[in-house]
Amino acid sequence: MRILVVEDDEVAAEYVRKGLMEAGHVVDRASDGELGLEMAKVADYDALILDRMLPKRDGLSLLGALREDGDSTPVLILSALGEVDQKVEGLRAGGDDYLAKPYSFTELLARVEAIGRRSDPTAAVTKLKAGDMEMDLLARTVKRGDQKIFLQPREFRLLECLMRHAGRVVTRTMLLEKVWDYHFDPQTNVIDVHVSRLRAKIDKNFETPMLHTVRGAGYRLQA
Amino acid sequence: MRILVVEDDEVAAEYVRKGLMEAGHVVDRASDGELGLEMAKVADYDALILDRMLPKRDGLSLLGALREDGDSTPVLILSALGEVDQKVEGLRAGGDDYLAKPYSFTELLARVEAIGRRSDPTAAVTKLKAGDMEMDLLARTVKRGDQKIFLQPREFRLLECLMRHAGRVVTRTMLLEKVWDYHFDPQTNVIDVHVSRLRAKIDKNFETPMLHTVRGAGYRLQA
DNA sequence: TTTCAACATGAAAATTTTGTCATGTTTTGG
DNA sequence: CCAAAACATGACAAAATTTTCATGTTGAAA
Numbered sequence: 261m262r263i264l265v266v267e268d269d270e271v272a273a274e275y276v277r278k279g280l281m282e283a284g285h286v287v288d289r290a291s292d293g294e295l296g297l298e299m300a301k302v303a304d305y306d307a308l309i310l311d312r313m314l315p316k317r318d319g320l321s322l323l324g325a326l327r328e329d330g331d332s333t334p335v336l337i338l339s340a341l342g343e344v345d346q347k348v349e350g351l352r353a354g355g356d357d358y359l360a361k362p363y364s365f366t367e368l369l370a371r372v373e374a375i376g377r378r379s380d381p382t383a384a385v386t387k388l389k390a391g392d393m394e395m396d397l398l399a400r401t402v403k404r405g406d407q408k409i410f411l412q413p414r415e416f417r418l419l420e421c422l423m424r425h426a427g428r429v430v431t432r433t434m435l436l437e438k439v440w441d442y443h444f445d446p447q448t449n450v451i452d453v454h455v456s457r458l459r460a461k462i463d464k465n466f467e468t469p470m471l472h473t474v475r476g477a478g479y480r481l482q483a
Numbered sequence: 484m485r486i487l488v489v490e491d492d493e494v495a496a497e498y499v500r501k502g503l504m505e506a507g508h509v510v511d512r513a514s515d516g517e518l519g520l521e522m523a524k525v526a527d528y529d530a531l532i533l534d535r536m537l538p539k540r541d542g543l544s545l546l547g548a549l550r551e552d553g554d555s556t557p558v559l560i561l562s563a564l565g566e567v568d569q570k571v572e573g574l575r576a577g578g579d580d581y582l583a584k585p586y587s588f589t590e591l592l593a594r595v596e597a598i599g600r601r602s603d604p605t606a607a608v609t610k611l612k613a614g615d616m617e618m619d620l621l622a623r624t625v626k627r628g629d630q631k632i633f634l635q636p637r638e639f640r641l642l643e644c645l646m647r648h649a650g651r652v653v654t655r656t657m658l659l660e661k662v663w664d665y666h667f668d669p670q671t672n673v674i675d676v677h678v679s680r681l682r683a684k685i686d687k688n689f690e691t692p693m694l695h696t697v698r699g700a701g702y703r704l705q706a
Numbered sequence: 707t708t709t710c711a712a713c714a715t716g717a718a719a720a721t722t723t724t725g726t727c728a729t730g731t732t733t734t735g736g
Numbered sequence: 737c738c739a740a741a742a743c744a745t746g747a748c749a750a751a752a753t754t755t756t757c758a759t760g761t762t763g764a765a766a
Contacts, residue, residue: 412722455744676755
């Protein structure tokens with residue numbers, strides 16, 4: 261697990277870092293709130309350990325900014341303030357757990373691993389978006405604007421592939437592999453036909469077309 | 484939020500229940516561990532509040548059984564045992580948070596809402612399990628044991644519906660609605676035919692059949 | 707034990723989906 | 737401007753899937 265520890269106290273930080281590393285985690289450390297926020301935004305951590313009182317930017321403010329940003333990395337808040345109301349405040353601010361100092365390292369480890377486990381790494385994407393188009397992989401439905409679009413299985417796979425690479429060109433070879441599982445050139449125009457059919461459904465009755473031909477290269481779905 | 488409180492002490496249970504209901508949640512209560520496990524398995528709660536010491540089956544054992552079952556409903560463990568090691572044990576057992584008695588109701592509420600929020604309501608299930616069978620909704624694949632099983636679209640939907648209600652009887656009317664989108668009786672035996680075909684694929688070459696007919700009622704997939 | 711409704715299943719028919727072909731259109735380099 | 741390659745599309749053919757139908761089997765109540 262990749263963990264970021266935001267703690268100004270040198271000794272405490274080192275203590276925690278060492279212990280987490282021994283437990284097999286990768287640990288970074290930030291010494292103040294501003295730096296912590298930067299690092300959390302840039303890198304992709306599995307969990308954050310956040311001291312509540314920090315230089316430059318306190319823990320709750322950092323947490324708030326992060327959540328504002330749509331970041332849902334699990335956060336364990338550390339604090340010398342053991343008051344019940346403080347804990348409540350911390351949890352309400354979007355924290356996943358709250359630990360009052362002094363704490364035992366064993367407990368900290370257990371808690372971090374508990375909150376980290378939650379953010380399921382196997383959690384898959386179930387919805388794809390591109391422009392005003394939205395695809396629900398589980399319901400197998402597609403909408404453009406608020407217009408439902410009904411696709412055949414092959415058309416669905418074709419659009420899925422295009423959406424997964426929205427904005428970039430998808431070559432014919434790629435399509436044959438991803439959508440048809442062909443690992444050779446079938447010497448026919450299957451792709452053209454299905455692209456044509458897809459276009460009729462997703463672009464025909466709309467202002468701006470999304471599916472563009474990139475002559476000599478393939479197709480691109482505009483985001 | 485639908486919350487299940489498993490607590491033997493009448494007074495404590497009522498206190499918690501009342502408070503949670505005032506906060507706008509729907510609350511059920513179980514007075515012992517065995518009943519609690521049954522209820523948690525049958526109904527679909529957003530969070531469980533679990534007393535650690537319970538008649539018939541203690542909190543950790545209940546939690547273990549639940550997780551064993553693949554259930555990941557967030558659990559808040561309550562306990563008179565405030566020891567650090569006890570907390571660690573509770574979190575390791577699969578608990579999402581741990582609260583030592585005596586606690587303030589405000590804190591309990593904050594914590595329950597915190598763990599409930601975690602189980603992202605938009606986070607969709609992408610894999611279904613029942614016995615040794617596993618279905619991946621995104622990849623649209625099915626395995627029983629380590630044997631891959633190839634299903635037609637309609638067969639897939641049929642099995643999906645059965646798996647979503649594994650262990651319980653699914654009536655013919657339910658199948659018509661969920662799998663065929665028929666809201667009337669088609670007066671044919673479509674269901675029988677597809678059940679037959681599904682059986683040939685998922686049960687034929689295996690020791691124990693999973694798909695059972697419940698005469699006069701419907702079908703049940705054994706978990 | 708008999709009878710009847712509920713269920714099971716193989717095979718054929720109907721429908722849906724996919725792929726092929728023929729033909730037309732657009733783009734680009736010479 | 738012309739030719740050739742790349743792409744688009746309507747119509748048809750093929751394949752896959754789903755449904756219906758006919759017939760057999762099973763289980764529970766009378």
